[in-house]
Amino acid sequence: MHLRSLGVASASPAVMQVAVDLRNHLTKIDNQQTREFVEEAIKCQEAELFRSAIVMSWLGAIDVLQSYVHRHHLAIFNAEALRVNSRWKPAVTQDDIGKMGESDFLDRIEALSIIGKNVKAQLKSCLDLRNGCGHPNTLKVSVNKSAAHIETLLQNVFEKF
Numbered sequence: 001m002h003l004r005s006l007g008v009a010s011a012s013p014a015v016m017q018v019a020v021d022l023r024n025h026l027t028k029i030d031n032q033q034t035r036e037f038v039e040e041a042i043k044c045q046e047a048e049l050f051r052s053a054i055v056m057s058w059l060g061a062i063d064v065l066q067s068y069v070h071r072h073h074l075a076i077f078n079a080e081a082l083r084v085n086s087r088w089k090p091a092v093t094q095d096d097i098g099k100m101g102e103s104d105f106l107d108r109i110e111a112l113s114i115i116g117k118n119v120k121a122q123l124k125s126c127l128d129l130r131n132g133c134g135h136p137n138t139l140k141v142s143v144n145k146s147a148a149h150i151e152t153l154l155q156n157v158f159e160k161f
């Protein structure tokens with residue numbers, strides 16, 4: 001914000017506010033890998049690389065959720081995954097949890113009441129946007145779309161887990 005006031009940075013106030021909000025959360029993230037994802041999302045937002053900011057913020061959020069499940073609910077997560085898919089090989093590590101598709105992962109953690117139905121719906125919307133931003137196509141996103149996506153993740157993942 002200071003650089004913008006000096007005329008050195010050209011990012012809009014909306015871009016900078018999202019970056020400031022994210023930076024406030026960055027100090028609260030203990031996990032190094034998650035912190036790196038969020039820090040990269042911040043840099044993308046500041047550089048007005050909105051598609052990249054959406055992708056990186058999603059990666060940070062899914063990392064938070066998978067880490068939380070791994071640390072606190074691994075046994076019941078595996079039981080639920082096996083109930084739904086008899087071919088599921090029980091996860092031992094957080095990377096093992098990542099072998100499950102992200103949409104299915106959200107379904108499993110909602111079934112376990114780790115997240116609610118409405119949070120799952122919003123996170124699936126974020127996942128759809130991330131998928132649109134992460135693949136070659138003509139999708140356009142602006143600061144507002146990126147900010148809304150990141151705000152959803154801040155309020156429903158980063159602040160809660």
